[in-house]
Amino acid sequence: MITTDRMAAVDANAAALGVPRKQLMESSGNAVAREVRAVAEPGATVALVCGRGNNGGDALVAARFLGGYEVTVHLLGRPETIRTDIARENWAALGNAEIPRETVTDSRDFDLIDSDGDDPDVVVDAMLGSGISGGLREPERTAAAAINASDATVIAVDVPSGIDADTGEPTGDSADDTAAPVDGDATTDPVAVDADRVVTFHDEKPGLAGLDAETTVADIGIPTAAERFTGPGDLLGLDRDPDSHKGDNGEVLVVGGGPYAGAPTLAALAALRTGADLVRVACPESVASEVQGFSPNLIVRALPGDRVGPSRAERVASLAAASDAVVLGPGLGDGDGTREFVREFLTEFEGRAVVDADALRAVPEVDTGADLVCTPHQGELVDMGGETAPDPDERAELVREFAADLGHALLVKGAVDVISDGDDVRLNRTGNPGMTVGGTGDVLAGTVGALAAATDPFHAAAVGAYAVGRAGDAAADANGNGLVATDLPDRLPEAMRNE
Numbered sequence: 001m002i003t004t005d006r007m008a009a010v011d012a013n014a015a016a017l018g019v020p021r022k023q024l025m026e027s028s029g030n031a032v033a034r035e036v037r038a039v040a041e042p043g044a045t046v047a048l049v050c051g052r053g054n055n056g057g058d059a060l061v062a063a064r065f066l067g068g069y070e071v072t073v074h075l076l077g078r079p080e081t082i083r084t085d086i087a088r089e090n091w092a093a094l095g096n097a098e099i100p101r102e103t104v105t106d107s108r109d110f111d112l113i114d115s116d117g118d119d120p121d122v123v124v125d126a127m128l129g130s131g132i133s134g135g136l137r138e139p140e141r142t143a144a145a146a147i148n149a150s151d152a153t154v155i156a157v158d159v160p161s162g163i164d165a166d167t168g169e170p171t172g173d174s175a176d177d178t179a180a181p182v183d184g185d186a187t188t189d190p191v192a193v194d195a196d197r198v199v200t201f202h203d204e205k206p207g208l209a210g211l212d213a214e215t216t217v218a219d220i221g222i223p224t225a226a227e228r229f230t231g232p233g234d235l236l237g238l239d240r241d242p243d244s245h246k247g248d249n250g251e252v253l254v255v256g257g258g259p260y261a262g263a264p265t266l267a268a269l270a271a272l273r274t275g276a277d278l279v280r281v282a283c284p285e286s287v288a289s290e291v292q293g294f295s296p297n298l299i300v301r302a303l304p305g306d307r308v309g310p311s312r313a314e315r316v317a318s319l320a321a322a323s324d325a326v327v328l329g330p331g332l333g334d335g336d337g338t339r340e341f342v343r344e345f346l347t348e349f350e351g352r353a354v355v356d357a358d359a360l361r362a363v364p365e366v367d368t369g370a371d372l373v374c375t376p377h378q379g380e381l382v383d384m385g386g387e388t389a390p391d392p393d394e395r396a397e398l399v400r401e402f403a404a405d406l407g408h409a410l411l412v413k414g415a416v417d418v419i420s421d422g423d424d425v426r427l428n429r430t431g432n433p434g435m436t437v438g439g440t441g442d443v444l445a446g447t448v449g450a451l452a453a454a455t456d457p458f459h460a461a462a463v464g465a466y467a468v469g470r471a472g473d474a475a476a477d478a479n480g481n482g483l484v485a486t487d488l489p490d491r492l493p494e495a496m497r498n499e
């Protein structure tokens with residue numbers, strides 16, 4: 001089962017692996033044509049009703065695979081307004097191949113009936129797929145009414161036009177659709193195409209099972225690696241709302257420092273460069289001015305003493321309550337009561353936190369209502385009670401099982417990072433051996449912290465690993481194995497661009 005957003009991510013990851021969308025469209029169109037062949041003999045009349053996006057493009061390809069059928073392609077709108085290059089190229093190919101095609105610019109001209117006054121045997125609904133927003137507009141609305149009124153067998157491409165593939169519900173809200181029923185009566189205003197069959201791609205969609213239509217899932221050649229490995233597609237959907245205000249895009253609290261001042265600072269700077277609006281650092285007063293001295297962009301909250309001990313749990317809890325995500329551990333050390341502090345804090349905390357470094361060992365020891373991402377390297381994983389293995393697939397399964405046991409997401413760092421929430425697993429291949437230098441883990445924790453303020457912990461961990469590895473690869477291009485952790489934060493914005 002795959003959601004529309006995840007499908008878009010996987011699609012972009014496939015392109016990055018060298019399988020571009022036009023190639024996928026060719027497979028999609030082929031699969032649609034196979035479905036037509038399954039319901040009608042050669043010689044049958046087939047009307048392909050195409051929108052101007054890639055859903056329409058799939059049917060433009062299908063028309064080429066339907067030699068022996070009486071095919072008519074109806075494009076809803078002017079060819080110049082076809083929205084993607086790949087769909088436009090397939091439209092042009094039909095013209096060159098003299099496959100009958102017509103354009104519908106006025107909904108009143110839309111007609112499925114042939115010159116003998118007959119309905120086609122098959123209608124392919126390729127008006128709108130995963131790119132739909134809101135209820136059907138014209139001319140799609142009139143076309144949907146005509147499709148629903150015809151006697152043809154209706155095959156929907158990907159999802160019936162007008163239906164949300166994630167929910168199975170019509171995309172229009174009932175207010176502007178006057179709650180019209182989805183049926184074959186042309187006199188009612190249609191909210192969606194009423195399909196007999198659906199050919200969807202790559203995997204089941206959550207909203208299709210509840211429809212009264214037979215669904216086929218076509219393998220369109222998206223490699224498993226596009227789902228298994230992080231890629232640029234994982235960066236999609238993180239755009240911020242243009243109307244957002246200060247604080248809407250994440251307030252992060254970094255809790256660390258004591259024996260070290262650099263580690264919490266690196267985490268905090270990385271969180272800012274990942275896009276958090278406000279980053280506070282709660283650290284012992286012994287290092288507070290040093291941390292502040294590194295950057296005026298940081299808000300430093302000094303805690304009495306030179307270590308964060310259990311007596312600070314209450315103060316940190318109140319700072320954490322005002323934050324969207326906490327990064328717990330960088331530079332905290334493992335003595336003088338810090339472990340007790342972590343245990344006390346996590347026992348009460350119910351928000352989101354990234355737990356790193358010395359704070360990790362406490363996680364299996366506490367019963368917490370918090371939603372955590374733990375970021376151990378393999379040694380720390382073993383210290384937490386987890387297991388590792390040389391074979392990446394075996395390691396991935398061990399990480400998944402341990403995440404399920406813990407009830408928290410894990411990001412286990414290595415040459416290939418393994419990320420799991422106990423259910424899904426992702427592997428991350430970005431990064432390089434130059435990143436074994438001290439401090440890169442702090443950068444990762446801060447990055448994941450900022451992302452966890454905006455998206456779910458598993459996704460935050462996967463994107464964080466990908467982006468920091470990419471920033472590290474750019475830093476290695478510039479500095480080779482002489483790269484240092486401070487090279488990374490400023491490279492994060494570029495690393496997070498989805499291209």
Ligand SMILES: NC(=O)C1=CN([C@@H]2O[C@H](COP(=O)(O)OP(=O)(O)OC[C@H]3O[C@@H](n4cnc5c(N)ncnc54)[C@H](O)[C@@H]3O)[C@@H](O)[C@H]2O)[C@H](O)CC1
Pocket residue numbers: 007008011021024025028051052053054055056057058083084127128129130131132133134135136137138140157158159201
């Ligand atoms: N890996 C894959 O997922 C593949 C999917 N394919 C097919 O591509 C479509 C999605 O294509 P996309 O271009 O993103 O969107 P649509 O064709 O669904 O819509 C495009 C267009 O329609 C306009 N629009 C939006 N809402 C409405 C509305 N309510 N009424 C009228 N018009 C509307 C808007 O302008 C959009 O830009 C997917 O479903 C698959 O069929 C690939 O071919 C193969 C890989």
Ligand SMILES: [K+]
Pocket residue numbers: 055125126127128129156157158159160161
């Ligand atoms: K469709």
